[in-house]
Amino acid sequence: MGDSMKYPTGINKQFKQALNHSNRGMPLENDINTTNEYYLFNNIAVIYKKPTPITIVKVDYASNHETTIKEAYFTKPSTTDYNGIYNGWYIDFEAKETKNKTMFPIDNIHTHQIKHLSDIIDQGGIGFIIVRFTTLNLTYYLNGSKLLEFIKVENRKSIPIDYFKSNGHIIKDGLNPRLDYIKIINEFYIKGEKRRKV
Amino acid sequence: MGDSMKYPTGINKQFKQALNHSNRGMPLENDINTTNEYYLFNNIAVIYKKPTPITIVKVDYASNHETTIKEAYFTKPSTTDYNGIYNGWYIDFEAKETKNKTMFPIDNIHTHQIKHLSDIIDQGGIGFIIVRFTTLNLTYYLNGSKLLEFIKVENRKSIPIDYFKSNGHIIKDGLNPRLDYIKIINEFYIKGEKRRKV
Numbered sequence: 001m002g003d004s005m006k007y008p009t010g011i012n013k014q015f016k017q018a019l020n021h022s023n024r025g026m027p028l029e030n031d032i033n034t035t036n037e038y039y040l041f042n043n044i045a046v047i048y049k050k051p052t053p054i055t056i057v058k059v060d061y062a063s064n065h066e067t068t069i070k071e072a073y074f075t076k077p078s079t080t081d082y083n084g085i086y087n088g089w090y091i092d093f094e095a096k097e098t099k100n101k102t103m104f105p106i107d108n109i110h111t112h113q114i115k116h117l118s119d120i121i122d123q124g125g126i127g128f129i130i131v132r133f134t135t136l137n138l139t140y141y142l143n144g145s146k147l148l149e150f151i152k153v154e155n156r157k158s159i160p161i162d163y164f165k166s167n168g169h170i171i172k173d174g175l176n177p178r179l180d181y182i183k184i185i186n187e188f189y190i191k192g193e194k195r196r197k198v
Numbered sequence: 199m200g201d202s203m204k205y206p207t208g209i210n211k212q213f214k215q216a217l218n219h220s221n222r223g224m225p226l227e228n229d230i231n232t233t234n235e236y237y238l239f240n241n242i243a244v245i246y247k248k249p250t251p252i253t254i255v256k257v258d259y260a261s262n263h264e265t266t267i268k269e270a271y272f273t274k275p276s277t278t279d280y281n282g283i284y285n286g287w288y289i290d291f292e293a294k295e296t297k298n299k300t301m302f303p304i305d306n307i308h309t310h311q312i313k314h315l316s317d318i319i320d321q322g323g324i325g326f327i328i329v330r331f332t333t334l335n336l337t338y339y340l341n342g343s344k345l346l347e348f349i350k351v352e353n354r355k356s357i358p359i360d361y362f363k364s365n366g367h368i369i370k371d372g373l374n375p376r377l378d379y380i381k382i383i384n385e386f387y388i389k390g391e392k393r394r395k396v
Contacts, residue, residue: 046317046318048276051248051252053249072270087321088288089288122241123285125283195322195393
């Protein structure tokens with residue numbers, strides 16, 4: 001699907017979000033999923049995207065011996081979309097795209113998700129966001145601590161791209177892995193330390 | 199819901215599984231969710247149940263300004279139901295009930311999920327299963343390593359309850375937290391070691 005999917009005009013914002021949640025129309029998600037598959041296949045890390053949270057209202061089990069969900073609604077996620085483990089380190093992040101060229105609107109990330117990243121950091125996990133400025137074709141890693149710091153200190157609704165430049169890290173496009181965010185974590189945050197052992 | 203939900207007779211197995219997946223009719227899941235809420239509220243651990251994986255086929259966005267899923271199917275999960283972090287340790291597990299009094303049928307856990315637990319252990323995470331023998335009202339913690347060992351060594355379709363007795367740990371029913379599985383992990387596996395620090 002990706003970019004090629006056409007939306008009807010006048011489409012409401014919630015539907016767009018819903019589509020994003022279900023992983024359509026967002027190339028960044030595909031890139032991350034591909035990267036995670038690479039990590040998994042090569043025993044580098046085990047990181048998955050969580051399923052889209054929904055509330056099921058009506059289920060039809062009679063037809064065709066296959067259970068069909070006939071009515072359900074998208075639910076606001078209380079956590080981030082991705083989590084897993086790398087060399088004993090708990091990994092947790094949210095990924096967002098913006099068409100904006102100069103800043104990232106914070107309301108792209110729900111309050112619950114920001115609280116969740118804060119919880120994760122308190123527990124000793126690696127929490128962060130990946131933000132792609134699609135028009136500029138730039139993808140940034142921003143550590144959770146830096147995101148929380150910005151929100152705490154600044155009274156602004158958007159994070160300027162300069163903040164990403166100064167406090168984050170560019171994730172370069174690659175062939176395989178497509179978006180090597182583990183490299184950033186390894187280089188800048190855990191410095192190669194392995195916590196494997198139970 | 200829990201026990202009080204009535205199923206029509208002649209209901210197919212897949213539907214029952216689907217209901218279990220969506221957290222109805224399984225008191226063990228409610229106990230674990232309550233426990234996780236306790237852990238979260240008291241800053242002990244951050245552990246969530248993943249949403250039920252589904253494949254969305256048809257979405258109606260026109261009616262009522264609310265996006266409605268009109269056709270979707272349950273998908274086999276490729277990972278376990280629960281994961282999160284405790285004191286820097288990555289936690290990952292699956293929870294199952296059985297009415298059987300003497301053994302736990304292994305096919306309750308998908309091959310993908312067993313492979314996933316193995317991956318997690320390889321990465322230095324804490325992977326395990328929680329199995330409740332409902333008729334006996336006994337809930338066991340069985341470490342992933344012991345589950346994998348059984349599958350590797352024994353050519354059997356079920357794990358006898360004695361194996362749980364010898365290699366697992368009873369999780370006692372409590373008021374709050376309801377099922378303190380973190381206590382087991384702490385006492386027997388990580389011995390109080392904190393890995394908080396990033």
